[in-house]
Amino acid sequence: MSRRPLVDLPPWLAHALRTQRGPVPWSAVVRGALTAGPLLLAALGLGRVSLGVVAAIAAMLAGINDRPGSRRASVKRIGVPALAGAVGLCAGTYAGQYAGPVPLTLLLTVLGLLAGGISAVGPVASSAGTQVLVAAAIGAGMPLPESGWQRGLAFLAGAGWLLALRLALPTPGSAGGDFRFDGERAAVARVYDAIADLLDAAGSAHAEDRRAALTAALDQAQDALAGPRLRRYASSAAERRLHAQYAAALPLAEAATALAWAGETVSPRTATGPRRLADAVRAQSPTGPLPAPDRSAPALRALDDALLHAAETFDRGDGRRDLHTRRRTARQLLTAVFGRGGREYGLRVALCFGAGVAAAQALHHAHWYGHHTHWYWLPATAVFLVKPDLGPLASRVLCRAAGTVLGALVFAAFAAVLPRPEGLVVLVAVCGALVPVATRHFAAQTAVVTVLVLALVMVGGEPQASAGRIGETLLACAIVLVVGHLPLPGQRGGGVRQRLTEAASAAYAYLTHVLGEAEIGAEAGTGDPAVRWTLRREAYRALAEARTAIALSAAELPALARHTAGTDEVAALLERLVDTTTACAVHLDDTGRLTPRQTQHLAELLDQLEERRERLGPTVPAVPRLRVTA
Secondary structure, three states: OOOOOOOOOOHHHHHHHOOOOOOOOHHHHHHHHOOHHHHHHHHHHHOOHHHHHHHHHHHHHHHHOOOOOOHHHHHHHHHHHHHHHHHHHHHHHHHHHHOOHHHHHHHHHHHHHHHHHHHOOOHHHHHHHHHHHHHHHHHHHOOOOOOHHHHHHHHHHHHHHHHHHHHHOOOOOOOOOOHHHHHHHHHHHHHHHHHHHHHHHOOOOOHHHHHHHHHHHHHHHHHHHOOOOOOOOOOOHHHHHHHHHHHHHHHHHHHHHHHHHHOOOOOHHHHHHHHHHHHHHHHOOOOOOOOOOOOOOHHHHHHHHHHHHHHHHHHHOOOOOOOOOOOOOHHHHHHHHHOHHHHHHHHHHHHHHHHHHHHHHHHHHOOEOEOOOOOOHHHHHHHHHHOHHHOOHHHHHHHHHHHHHHHHHHHHHHHHHOOOOHHHHHHHHHHHHHHHHHOOOHHHHHHHHHHHHHHHHHHOOOOOOHHHHHHHHHHHHHHHHHHHOOOOOOOOOHHHHHHHHHHHHHHHHHHHHHHHHHHHOOOOOOOOHHHHHHHHHHHHHHHHHHHHHHHHHHOOOHHHHHHHOOHHHHHHHHHHHHHHHHHHHHHHHHHOOOOHHHHHHHHHHHHHHHHHHHHHHHHOOOOOOOOOOO
């Protein structure tokens, strides 16, 4: 029995104190130790210290994006932001050299507007938007002897070195064989484990959480397998086998979801088959005998058929390799950038970044803290603070302020005793190794990054500036707090509403397809399951993204959280609608028709969504007129 906390903390404070848990990512720690510090040491040996500082900063930013996952996915997750950062560094360098304070502020503000809008596309785009702004601030505010293109190449070299280590070094403890796909293999195995967990939880209060965990596992496996490639299709036997094993999990996930929707418990042996499949994926071995579940219900028969299909796929080592994903069209990307969420976020990023540049320029030219020419810290801090994917606004500000103060004090203590430059190079290497662990909490990440950057710029010739960094950080926190609560044109909570609209559209498309199968399917098993699985995956993924955005908005201060009140109820209804649609699809495959219970449940959910729309207004997407018949 878990103990209830003695004091109920407000959501923004509870989020600030929450820390991610998990095993230490030793492979990322090793890569971090081999990037920033060695790059700086090599630059010192070659007499190009300033380029070494730029390369080390790029390696640090790439280390923040070096998250667990597949090697193929890391190319996009690390490479795209690095390219954006190199462009931003060049642009900022030339703007700082040839533009005065006012034109420079206007140029960087426009860049913030564009980068903010692009960040609404997705996580990789968000990282790219962050790096382009941070690098632009560094290029304009860090005086270095090299030209812009030289700095850009050094930036690419630093991030490219970490990416090369990510692709080349084996993961500690990975299974034998082709270690290049250990991340993909682990992701696919987690899908089968999540299916087994959902089957165990069927008929219990934990079923909803287990279904959400299954959605997350499927999303991660899709991302792991769908990374960039030179060829259109998987080119090696090991990769083709993993694609087929992932595809074989989709009918199992569908049947398990239908069983959980029914609300009835199943035999404990039902989950044994998916667990053995998970073990077979990890060990790259045959599945062995799989216990067949009871075939007394349509969902159980679907589960049994899916197990047989998976066993055949595992034994042959080949099969359907479709990842059931669709590329986003140019129109969808433009809608994300210029839609409600993109416009709102872009405007706030532009205001925060522009105000940070203006304040930094004013302090720089007024010599507020002496002849200190490195004024990039304030606008770069504002960029990190304005990012909603790092947590609620108040939580971000609190963590950033605490982390900067701690990091600055720690660096001041080290700078007083460490030999230069050798001791500072060691400090950079240690901080590089700590970055992958520190990313679990924004305050810890801020503290490590503060120590690392202060050590880098001191190696580059800047005097000890801990006090100035603390003052600039607190000023950036004040700017972002003010801008974050300013009333802007349009309705607040645009990002949440845009995610919710996308989720509703995906859910309705999935439902429309299944109801279309019900109308035209006079016989059992009609329709293309691949199309249905693609629509189901899109619906669940969009709902997961909407749920994340809603949870972050709910943890804001009351003045901001009230703008998205009630959206969690809509998301819950949409999830129930997608679960019910999945149960209907499984039943259609078995009998060719829907049951009265299923049609009644669908009609009730659509009526409840329409009721929420009437009560909450445009926050809830329009409910389509669908004909629901048995």
